[in-house]
Amino acid sequence: DTGVSQNPRHKITKRGQNVTFRCDPISEHNRLYWYRQTLGQGPEFLTYFQNEAQLEKSRLLSDRFSAERPKGSFSTLEIQRTEQGDSAMYLCASSSAGGLGYEQYFGPGTRLTVT
Amino acid sequence: AQSVAQPEDQVNVAEGNPLTVKCTYSVSGNPYLFWYVQYPNRGLQFLLKYITGDNLVKGSYGFEAEFNKSQTSFHLKKPSALVSDSALYFCAVRDLHNNAGNMLTFGGGTRLMVKP
Numbered sequence: 001d002t003g004v005s006q007n008p009r010h011k012i013t014k015r016g017q018n019v020t021f022r023c024d025p026i027s028e029h030n031r032l033y034w035y036r037q038t039l040g041q042g043p044e045f046l047t048y049f050q051n052e053a054q055l056e057k058s059r060l061l062s063d064r065f066s067a068e069r070p071k072g073s074f075s076t077l078e079i080q081r082t083e084q085g086d087s088a089m090y091l092c093a094s095s096s097a098g099g100l101g102y103e104q105y106f107g108p109g110t111r112l113t114v115t
Numbered sequence: 116a117q118s119v120a121q122p123e124d125q126v127n128v129a130e131g132n133p134l135t136v137k138c139t140y141s142v143s144g145n146p147y148l149f150w151y152v153q154y155p156n157r158g159l160q161f162l163l164k165y166i167t168g169d170n171l172v173k174g175s176y177g178f179e180a181e182f183n184k185s186q187t188s189f190h191l192k193k194p195s196a197l198v199s200d201s202a203l204y205f206c207a208v209r210d211l212h213n214n215a216g217n218m219l220t221f222g223g224g225t226r227l228m229v230k231p
Contacts, residue, residue, distance in 0.1 A: 004158070031217070042119075042205050042221030043159070056217055091158060103149060104219060106158040 002026070004107035006092050012113045013082055020078045021110045025094030032075050033104060034067055035091040036060065043091055049075060082114045117142045117210040121222035128196045128229055136191040136225045138206030147209040148189040149219065150180055154202050162204075165189060176200070196229045203227075 005024045013019050025032050030051050035043035046065070048056040051072040061067075064082075069075040079086055089111050093104035118141045128134045140146055147166055151159040163174025165182040173179045180191045189206060203226050207219040 033218070035219075040224070042207075042223050043219075045218035045220070048217045050217075058218070093159075103161045103164055105161065106151075108156075108158045 004092055004094055004105055006090075006107040006110050008110060009108060010111050010113075012115065015084060015114055016081055018078065018080045019082060019112065020076055021090055021092075021112075023075045023077070023092030023107060025074070025092070026096075026105055027073075029094035029096050029105070030072065031095045031102075031104075032069055033093040033095075034075070034077050035093065035106075037089040037091055037109070038087075046077075079112075082112075084114050087112055087114045117146075117208050117220045119206050119208050119220055119222035121204075121206055121225045123225050124223075125226045125228060128227070130198050130229050130231050131195050134193050134196045134200070134227065134229070136204050136206075136227060138189045138191065138222060139187050140189060140206070140208045141187065142208060142210040144210055148180075148182060149207040149209075150174065150178070150189075150191050151205045151207060151221075152202050153205065153224075159205065162191070196227075198229050198231055201227055201229045 007022045032049040034046040037043040045058050046061050047067050049069040052069050064080045067077045089109040091109045093106045095102045095104045120139045149164045150162040153159050162178050163172050165172050170182040178193050203224050205224050206222045
């Protein structure tokens with residue numbers, strides 16, 4: 001049973017550059033979530049997909065952030081014109097269809113450092 | 116808006132002693148409640164959840180949690196702590212009455228230190 005995978009695991013970039021992260025959910029899961037976690041804090045919700053449709057976006061997701069899930073399988077999160085405040089761990093999670101009682105399964109995260 | 120509070124940044128216990136990690140929540144409707152654990156350089160691992168039914172729920176690695184609606188709490192417990200339980204623990208809530216209820220709202224986390 002393969003879990004949620006994320007690539008890359010670490011990314012160091014210079015301020016102003018664009019970065020893209022990839023998430024591969026558990027294969028039978030149709031729901032996919034992105035969260036951001038800064039040091040010493042709990043994860044904060046960014047966005048949610050059901051299949052290929054992006055159904056929810058947090059106010060944290062500024063215009064510089066965009067997420068896609070083109071075929072309802074893997075997802076990408078792109079940050080344009082990165083800022084130092086974007087440095088964080090970006091977590092992807094997936095869950096199965098059905099009621100909201102299904103737990104989310106998290107990937108190992110992508111740690112972004114903006115210098 | 117839904118919120119979660121974990122009042123203790125760190126909990127220290129001796130191996131073999133019982134442990135409790137506290138969590139209180141605020142939602143407008145009925146909650147779904149979850150506990151996750153995070154080890155260094157790892158993603159969050161699901162421990163247990165409360166959806167409905169028995170207020171005492173059992174989860175992975177011998178952990179359990181008690182849902183208390185009147186106190187809006189969902190404390191995590193284990194009868195006998197292990198050194199390997201040392202990690203960061205997060206409580207999370209999903210509000211059933213919130214139309215944007217797919218997101219989880221997490222607490223700030225509690226670091227559990229179990230000493231031999």
